[in-house]
Every structure is written in structure tokens, then in C-alpha cells.
Amino acid sequence: VPATRLLISCADRHGIVAAVSAFLFEEGANIVSSDQHTTDPEGGRFFMRMEFTLDGLEDAAAFEERFAELVGRPLEMDWRMASADRRKRVALLASRDGNCLLDLLWRWQRGELHADVALVVSNHRLLEEHVAGFGVPFVHVPVTPETKPEAERELLGHLRGCDVAVLARYMQILSGGFLDALGLPVINIHHSFLPAFAGADPYRRAHERGVKIIGATAHYVTEELDAGPIIEQDVVRTTHRATVADLARMGADIERVVLARAVQWHLQDRVLVDGNKTIVFG
Amino acid sequence: VPATRLLISCADRHGIVAAVSAFLFEEGANIVSSDQHTTDPEGGRFFMRMEFTLDGLEDAAAFEERFAELVGRPLEMDWRMASADRRKRVALLASRDGNCLLDLLWRWQRGELHADVALVVSNHRLLEEHVAGFGVPFVHVPVTPETKPEAERELLGHLRGCDVAVLARYMQILSGGFLDALGLPVINIHHSFLPAFAGADPYRRAHERGVKIIGATAHYVTEELDAGPIIEQDVVRTTHRATVADLARMGADIERVVLARAVQWHLQDRVLVDGNKTIVFG
Amino acid sequence: VPATRLLISCADRHGIVAAVSAFLFEEGANIVSSDQHTTDPEGGRFFMRMEFTLDGLEDAAAFEERFAELVGRPLEMDWRMASADRRKRVALLASRDGNCLLDLLWRWQRGELHADVALVVSNHRLLEEHVAGFGVPFVHVPVTPETKPEAERELLGHLRGCDVAVLARYMQILSGGFLDALGLPVINIHHSFLPAFAGADPYRRAHERGVKIIGATAHYVTEELDAGPIIEQDVVRTTHRATVADLARMGADIERVVLARAVQWHLQDRVLVDGNKTIVFG
């Protein structure tokens, strides 16, 4: 039996865990794992992720309606359920640098990512052939300052039906209007340890500042550049010997791993957004 | 209201979380946090740590008896409750090197460790004066191969009434008989990345082997040397330039932090033992 | 025979290493170690650190003058020599938080720092007793916005004769005029991963931003706040569970180690300043 994931966020109050687990027990479900977090014991917000299995569940809609009636509405919850065996549809976007894109495709091909890669979109043709080798559709949507609005409209059409978009070194800024119209979570990898070196050319700026550690940050995209909720970060040590090119090369190893972790956790419904932060359940 | 911690381990089966949370809900408790782990969804062992608050609890013994009757016994649990505001009594043991000992005392003095340091025991007098500065009783129990049995008997007397013993670079091997008679958890810091370099002189052996990373391991002590359940480990990079003395100095920083984390987590009842492993709830 | 350290910086050109090593060979010196760095093979700046021993050197001033005449002036070098057995005089400054201060004193007492701690200066009396235990003079120089100029004048008097000042969580901003008048290297520890969270309250701001890693930075102080040449940085992972207080506690472990490394390297003459960056020879 595949597990079902229940994600909850609501104002913190007494009896939430008890209400949820009593409901599940009476439905005959077995709780496989449960994580929760309260931002503040006094008047904070409560977040929960539960995985449960339920033998013989035939009518998931009716089950969800019972949950809504008995638990969700009385406790004023935002909640959703996701079957662990449903593969999310992922759109990958990249520009010229295939480092993160190919790494994700490769992990996907190895079976590490439980998802369907619906397509790859790029504003360049450079990576087309590489993507072909993975049997994934490649769509070329060029963008210039003049054509940006229509390019975003075209992009919107291509991403229809996806569950999540991943910017795997896609070097175009997405407009707020586009993000609103898209209505999907969008994960970006930024090649610095945010909030340091937001914006363009972080490795050059890290070199100029003489930092001793460089990093990468995966975050959900919001209208404000490089300012969305951080999902994961990691770093690597460097020294005065490293050139900007060395930093880019060392950083590439970190970018790949950080983005892959963030995508993995998102696909496993482990990431809940709390304003401008994330809760990542382990 | 101070929180109560409930620690459970039992054979995995349906309804454990529901039973526990329903009981707590009916008692009027508010679950503050909950973590669990199953070693194997099929026939594995289930571990749980819950923190809850309960206004107006006057008779803790009766409360625990109700839990035993309604939940613990029916579900064949090993369980215990610990009040978060009860300070555990800690015995610290050290030999000549004060690195870990003084770091723990210092953290304790700063209020980082919610515990009472009952005493420091050492087989040398070297650290006596340092310990005095913290207002903690210092007991000198010399050990020689000949006097080991009686030294252990003396030690046993000194540790009576403690909740946990911490070997902060105590360079004597405790006999199995002593550990049995003591009946307390004993936490040791070993200055290597176990299972590498168990036993004597790990920095010298790490130097001889030419490793590029050294580490430290905090673990519960069992009769077999350096083979008990690992609580925490950490590492630091090194190079061919480092001498054995350099490794010892760099390693000392890691030893302190690793031991402090392990002691902290133990004091917070975050560490559950599963055979020769630990579950450390975050 | 104690080693002598030779530190050089000059415009890069042919023959620098050869000139230096030929001079040392003819003087009968034995080069124990040598490190160098060129910021750019074309027209960059050259930095070198050599350690050599020289039996029977009696007149160091004459030796230095020969070096100046035969090597330093012809190659237009900035250079200095420092005997490895000369203990630098260190002034430690702190405010209320003794974390970094006591860690440095403790390392010094253990013999890890080859230096004389000349005095501790604080704008509070809180740490006076702790410092007394190390046998180091404690000077109280209170600072208010009104008294800052005269406080800095007093400070200047106390630091006379020192080789380096270390701000071990000294929470006063030193004026540019003070730094000019002082004329010494000043090392500061900032409790963030610079350039992120420069300025006040970095742990609170890190918490608000929801970063997954926090850090600490040791740097030389310049007039611009938290913008001087970085000597060392390190980080520790965190999660959504950590409160601001947790970050401060976890960060304290990193602050201590980062500052201790930076001070150690400075005392060993391993750190050369190149504009707003450092070269740290291993």
C-alpha cells in the first residue's frame, strides 16, 4: 500500500495532533511517520507532515471530505493530502550551463527522483542534444528584452499541467505577473550563500570580497530576486589561490547537490512554506 | 508550565501514535512536539519522543499509572516520562587533560546545560584547582592496575545518586562489572572517527595512516572498548603538514563540541538506544 | 635555533624566489618552508612567506641591512622579518560576552598561543573576575556616546606597546581616527558569514531570513564596519527548529574556533594583507 502524506498548517492550539491521529486511527490508518513544528508556543503557527498507510482505501475523495469535516474545518487548517506513489510532473528550465540540468536528468534516469520530467525549456539551443539523450522533450523559447512578455506567455503554455518548475541555472528573471499566472512552486538555484551576493555574478563578487567559503542556495522563487524562502544551502572552503574560474568550478559541485536535495525534498512533500521561510521535515 | 517528555520504544504496530495522542488529549495535555522512528515498517521497532504540557497536573504518579494502564501495558511499551524542568545530576570524570571537562563546566556555568553537576572525579589531581573555580566538588580516586577493583568500588560510591556519568577524557577503562553495578548511562568522548582508530593513541595512528580528515565520537560506554552506541560525530580537515601535536590541537576543538552536543541531547532526553545504535531526535 | 620568518610583498617579476633563496644560501641559512602567491601572473602582486634557520646569527640588524641592500631595495619589496621565538604582545578587548575572550585566554594558558597577553580591556566589569583567574591585567574603560573620544584616547594609552589587538566580542565601533592613531592590526570576530548580515544582530536577522547555515567571520578591522580583509570563516548547519537563542548558542562554538584560528595564524605571521583581502599561508 502506498503511503499518503498529509500536510497541515494552522494556528497553534491544543489538541491538533490528537485530533488528527484519532481521526486516522478510526479510519484504520497506520501512521508511518509524523513531524511537526510550532513557530512559537504562544500564538504561533503549527505545521505538520504525517505519512500514513490505509489498507483498502477506495474512495480517496470521500476520505478527504471526512477529514475536512471532522478535522480540517473545525481546526481551521490549511491542509492537503498527496499520495506518495503519484509522480509529480516537473518542468526543468536552463540556459547555457548544463551543470545542474544534466545532473537532475541523470539522477532522474538513475531512479533517484520519483517524478516525471515533463519537458526541458531553454532560452538557448546549446543543451538540446544533451537533453535528447534522456528522452525528454526539449523546447526552445528564446527571450530578448523586447520579446519577454510573449516569451513568458509561451512559457506559460508549455508549463501547463506541471506540478513544479525547477530553474536549473535559467538566467532569465521571471516577472511577478508570470509567477502569478503560473501558480506553481518554482525552485531556483542561486550560486551564492544567500543573502550574500544576491543578483548577478556572485562568484566574481565573492572573489573580490575575499571570502574563505563559497556556497549555493536553493529557494522558492518570488517576485523579488533571490529573496524567496530558502530550502537548502551548502558551502565549500576556498583560499586566496582560487581564481573566479576556480570558484565557479568548485561551486558547480555544490550547486548540483544543493539543487538536487531541494528538488528531492519538494517531491517528497517535505517542504512547507512559512512566510519567507521554509520548514523542511527530515 | 514545564513540559513533560514521554519516551517510548515498542514493537511497531498500528495505532501507537493515535493511542498516545488520544490519551494525552483526554487528559487535557497539549502536545508540543513529537518525533518517531521505525527501524523497519515490517516488524521493526518503534521509537517515539513526545513533549507535552498539562496544566494543573498535581499527581504525576497517578497520571503515569493511568498511562501505563491505558497505553503502556496494552501496547507492550518500554516507556518513561521526564519532566523538562527536572535537572539531571551529572558526574564528570577526567584524567589529566582538562579540555573537555572545562568546556562542559564552562557551558554549565553559562547556563547552556540544564543539569546539576554533582561532582568531578579524576584519577589525578592536576585539574583540581580549575574545578574549584566552578564551585563543584572534586574527588580524587587514583587508579593503578593493582588498585583498580577497589578504585571502582570507591567510584561507585561517589556516583551514587547521579543520573548520568560523562567521561570527559577519563583515560581509564571501566570494567563490565563496574558498568553493571553502576546502572547509569555513561557517555564517553573518543578522539577519533569511530570505528576508525578505536583504542589507544588515535591521533598518532591517524597521522601514520595519512588520513585527510580527523574526527571525534561521543558514545555510550559498553563493556567492549569504543564499541558502544554512537551519539554524535564530527570531523575536521587536515593536511600532510599537520604533526601529531597539530592533530591533537585541532581535534581538541572537535572533541569539545561533539561531547557537548551529546551531553546536551542526553540531558534533553533526545537520545534513545536501539541495540548498538542511537536514535537522536532533533 | 629559532626560525626567522621573512614576509615579502612586491610587484611580481622574474627572479624573486631565486634572489631571496640565493641570499639566504650565501648567508648559510636553511630554508625550512616557503610559500608564495601571485595575484596575477601578468602584472600582479607577489607575496611570499619563508621560514629559515641560521646558526650563529649574532647581529640580526646587520643581517637585515644586508638583505635590504642586496634583495629588498633592488626588487622594491615591502618586507619584514620576525623571529619565531619572539612572543607578540596581544591586547584582548571584550564587552559582556566572555565566550571568545575566555576561550582565547584558555588556549593561551594551555600554551596553544605563542604570545604574551598584555591586558584585557572591557567597557564593562562583568568579565573582570574571570580574567583575574588567568593572571592577566583587566582594564575597565567605559564608553558612552558622550565619552567616546576620551575613552578612545584612554584605550590608546593602554594599547601602547602591543603588537596586535583582538576584539573578542567587543561591541563598540572603533573610529577611523582611533585606528589610525593605534597603527596596529586589529582582529575582529563577527557573528555572521560576511558579507551576509554585516552590522547589528546577525543571529536575529539570520533567523528572520530563514537561512539553513550560519557562520562566523574573523577579519582585520578597517574604518568601514565589518568590511575589512577576511582572515577566516566557518559555518554550522541549522534548521527551522532553531530559535534565535539556539543560533546564538550554536554560533558561539563557531565564533570561538574561527577567532582562535585567525589569531593563531596572525601570531605565526601567516596572514598577509592584499588590499581588502588576505593571503593565508598554510
Place this chain on the structure above:
Amino acid sequence: VPATRLLISCADRHGIVAAVSAFLFEEGANIVSSDQHTTDPEGGRFFMRMEFTLDGLEDAAAFEERFAELVGRPLEMDWRMASADRRKRVALLASRDGNCLLDLLWRWQRGELHADVALVVSNHRLLEEHVAGFGVPFVHVPVTPETKPEAERELLGHLRGCDVAVLARYMQILSGGFLDALGLPVINIHHSFLPAFAGADPYRRAHERGVKIIGATAHYVTEELDAGPIIEQDVVRTTHRATVADLARMGADIERVVLARAVQWHLQDRVLVDGNKTIVFG
């Protein structure tokens, strides 16, 4: 002008650096970088790596002969020179797991590795198609216990003319006789933090031991399994939640990076072997 790398190892004595740099100066060479290491100032062994450029060098053999006569033989050095622009010929060996192999090929294709990949050898056909995509010859040399001697003879033929062999998860043990006959450096990646978990199945054994950190080790292969000189190691944190499969997946990220670093450093002539250890010049 491409740089030349000079690698030296000899008994430590006075005047080595001076002799080398005086020779280079008189030949008109410019020293670009220099690193050295002494295992013991008293009677230890001296290692050096210098990079220099020399305009107008036409007869490298005559230059090397002059070095041998004036420096190498008088100081009883083991030494060699390598032109930085000569691409080493690399043989890659793998079995079924393409993780490390494809990562190396990919870095090579991106231009990160200054080398010619001469061929890929595998005892399975599984990775044949992947390798084809990189335009690299794939050779299938099956091995069974019975055919091992002839398989090693065949392997020997294929590796003729290579400069280094890299075991990128090649799951066959190479005999001492084969290694002797091969006469090349062979780099292996072992999926544990050596010396912990040498031999088979390290992730399963790490899981059983309950370690909190797993690692990977790149080392030169010697006749004794997993006991050769370590070039590089790195680690990643894990928890009680990770299954053996999780460890393998997390470890794969580390294996790739550790092996890539070791291969990179070897190709740059940065790694000198000192008995059972390595010196890795930065």
C-alpha cells in the same frame, strides 16, 4: 609559454631550495609557484613542487640533463619534470555502477580535466552505451575467478601507453603481480572513510555500526586492499533515519567529488607519495 612542473623528493638538508632556484634563475626561468614539505626537520624527507616558465626553451632534454648534473645528482634527488600542457593519458575502469565513471567523463567533456581519456574498461557491458556518447573507446574485459589471470593480462595490454588508471567503482581486486607489471599509478575510490570499513559493503556496515557521518576515500592502489596512500577524503552527515539505500545515494555524491578532486590533483602533479602517505600541494 606553458609552465613546467618540477617534482622533487630527497633527504632534507641545507641549501635545496637555494640550489634549485639559483639553477632556474641562471637558466632564465621564472618561478610561478613553489611548495615544499619536510616530514621532519631533523633527518626527514624533503618534498618540493615548483612551477616555472622558461621562454625560448628548445631542448628540454638538454635542460633536464643540466638540472640532473648541477642539482639532482649532487643533492641525491628523486625528481621529474612535467610540462603543464602535456595531457596525461587516462584509463578509466568501472563495473556496473556508472556514478563515478560518468561524472569523470562529464567533467572531462566540460574541459575540467586536462587529460586524454584513452579508454574505458569494464568487466560488464552495462555502461557501454553511456560511454559511447562521450566518444571514448569502451573495452569489455569480463573477469571470473577462473579467468582472472588472463583477464589481467588482457587488461595490461589495453592499459599500455596510459599514464594513470582510475578505478571509478571497478569492483575487482587487482593482483600484486598485475600492479607490478602495470607500473602505473592507479587511483581508487572507496566508499567509506578509510581506515573505517575497508573491504566489502561499507554502507551496509556503516548502517549496522550506526555512524553519524559517512565518507569516501580516494587513494593510490597498493597490493593490500584499501590500504594505499590516501589522496583525499570527504564526509557527509547522516542520521538514524537513513537506510542503507539512503547512505548509498548520499555517499554517491561524495564519491564523485572526492574521486574527481583526487584525479584532478594527480593530473596537475600535485600529489607526491611518501611511503604510505601523500603530500598534496595546494
